[in-house]
Amino acid sequence: MTKPTPSFVSGALPLAGHTLEFQRNSTGLDQRGRAEHGDVFGFKLMGKNVAVVTGAEYNKLFYTETDNSLNIREVYSFLKATFGEVLFTAPKERYQNQRPLLQAIFSRQKMAEYAVAMQYEVQRWLDRLGEAGEVDISAAMLDVTRDVAGHAFIGPDYERELGEGFWGDYDAISRSIDPILPPTWPLPKFIRRDRAKERLNAALKPLIAKRRQNPEQYNDLITQVLAQPEKDGTIPTDDEIVRLFMGLLFAGHETTAGQAAWTVIQLLQHPDYLQRVQAEIDAVLAPGQAIDGGVLRNLEHVYWAIDETTRLKPSAAMQMRIVEQDLDLGEVVVPAGWLIKVSAATSHHNDEAFADPERYDPLRFSPERNEGKNTFNIIGFGGGMHKCTGMNFAKNEMAVVVALLFQQFDVELITQDPHVVTGVGANHPSAAIVRYRRKRQSEHAVVQQEAVAV
Ligand code: HEM
Structure with a gap:
């Protein structure tokens, strides 16, 4: 039957x-x-x-x-x-060929280097906040996650290397994504997408060429990709590297921004638990101390908060x-x-x-x-073979945001009840204003550029 x-x-x-x-x-x-x-x-x-x-x-x-x-x-x-065809949009054999590369990008050694980039960029954001004020934490996290991705994947000189128009073009591409309309229709958003793709190709290919010529001068995602053959021994072409870079930005940027913002919001909505987190940060992280694997491992209340926010306010629902x-x-x-x-x-x-x-x-x-x-x-991070390869990257980035923000600022939630905004790439909170005041005793110099090992 x-x-x-x-x-x-x-x-x-x-x-x-x-x-x-x-x-x-x-x-x-x-x-x-x-x-x-x-x-x-x-x-x-x-x-x-x-x-x-x-x-x-x-x-x-x-x-x-x-x-x-x-x-x-x-x-x-x-x-x-x-x-284009990259990661899970590529044919199965192509995807399996790329997997060792994905694993190399997120190896333990690379994660330690990314933590340095994360601390540097989050601290740079906090230093720009001044003594006191108000900020929309949803919008702020989009900027911070861009800077972290740029720094982690292109290196400390990413702003100059990517150029001023990079994120505008990235936005034109990511806003064009449409699960319903045929992507070849001559609509303004698809025309903007195609022009932005041309400009991004023109911006990224010279970076790849420089790294092919002088790999010893760089230590970033592109050099990593060039040094790590795929499973069948081939080195990806320039077009494949551009696709991979853009695919990783898309997979990891708005997702992390939304979940980082919700993590901060939910902590502010639950002062009892925030007290535990604050005590942990004060005990584990001294002012100006480098955030390495040891520090991250000791921020267990912070990671439980991140897990609870993944459960209740997932970017990928x-x-x-x-x-x-x-x-x-x-x-x-x-x-x-x-x-x-x-x-x-x-x-x-x-x-x-x-x-x-x-x-x-x-x-x-x-x-x-x-x-x-x-x-x-x-x-919230998928499962099985396609489970998010950037999960630890994202969780560490959120932990660095929470640790440095609450170490250095008293923060209060002004927008009491932000709601979930559904996006094609990821969900995120609606505008959420927080009021902040720098803690008096803090001495948190920007981590010096020279100290950044990536
Ligand atoms: C809070 C942040 C993030 C969330 C919620 C998230 C969520 C997810 C989910 C749900 C999947 C599986 C999709 C499916 O099975 O249909 C996935 C896959 C993936 N994510 Fe993430 N992600 C985040 C951050 C990142 C970051 C930071 C990166 C890289 C920089 C990244 C790279 C990837 C990649 C490469 C895949 C595909 C893995 C594969 O097919 O083998 N993600 N992500």
Whole structure:
């Protein structure tokens, strides 16, 4: 006897199905689906059937079946027009060929160097703040994560090397991303995208040429890529390096900015826990001290706060795949041709995995409670083969922001209730004004450029 397919959540409109609700409030849609049907249910998106699964077991199946019966590449095909074939938008063999390179970029040695770049750029931001004032933390984190990415991946001279127009062109490209409209239509945003891509190619290729000629003078992402052959021994072409660089910026920039801003906001909304974080920072990090792996390891309350914010305010709130072969989920089967989705709205609020799941409670990640032990309960950084390669980079960057900000400033949240803004690349908080005042005893000189080893 053939098994049934997942039951559909209520509220489908004729023709449109659940498309409008998905665009307006996919969290509400997923939560209603789970309340009505449990851990597996369906909805209708632009004429397609989508299955939503919840909980560690199904999430694990989703990630381990990716590149087997589930296809990641076609889901992200709208990114191909923007960044070309790179990472998971490249064919499977090409992706597997690039994997050692990805691992090398985020090796332990490189992470130590990135920590220096992070401290330098975050401190530079804090020094620009002056003695007291107000700032929109959502916007500020976008700037800080740009500077960190530029410094970490291009080196300390990144502003001059990338040129003034770089981020304007990057924005034109990232704002053109559209999962629905055909990317070749002659729309103004696609024309702006193509012109920006030409300018970025023209800006980045000379940097690659310089590094090919004199690799010993540089220690950055491009030299790393040039020195590290792919699995089959080939060295990437200039076009591939540009694609990789842009792909990494896209994967890691707005995602980290949004989650860093939410981490600060949620700490300010929970003064009891912030007190613990403050005590930890004061004990672990002396003014002007370099933030190395040892310091980061001791900031455990900070990392639990980051994990709790990933759970409650994830930048990446869902991931989708196309089902290529029928997927048997026990009582139901998800047929080939459907889409399948994992959802933070359901998995991260699952009371079988998290005690009192609506509560902000970072201590749930402490070793005593260990609610994070099954990593498949959290989908915020993905899982399996395609799990975010930049996860430790992002978490360390957020830890450096929190540690230096609260070490040097008293901060108060003025916008009491920022909301989630849904973006194509990542979700982020709406404008969130914080008021700050420099702590009197702090002596936090900018980490000197000469000390920066990258
Ligand atoms: C808070 C920040 C971040 C979040 C929430 C995040 C989230 C994710 C998620 C959910 C995936 C898996 C996508 C899928 O399975 O469909 C992913 C993959 C990836 N992320 Fe991140 N990411 C973050 C930061 C970064 C950073 C900083 C970088 C690099 C600088 C980065 C590079 C990547 C790469 C290369 C992949 C693809 C891995 C693969 O296919 O093997 N991410 N990220």
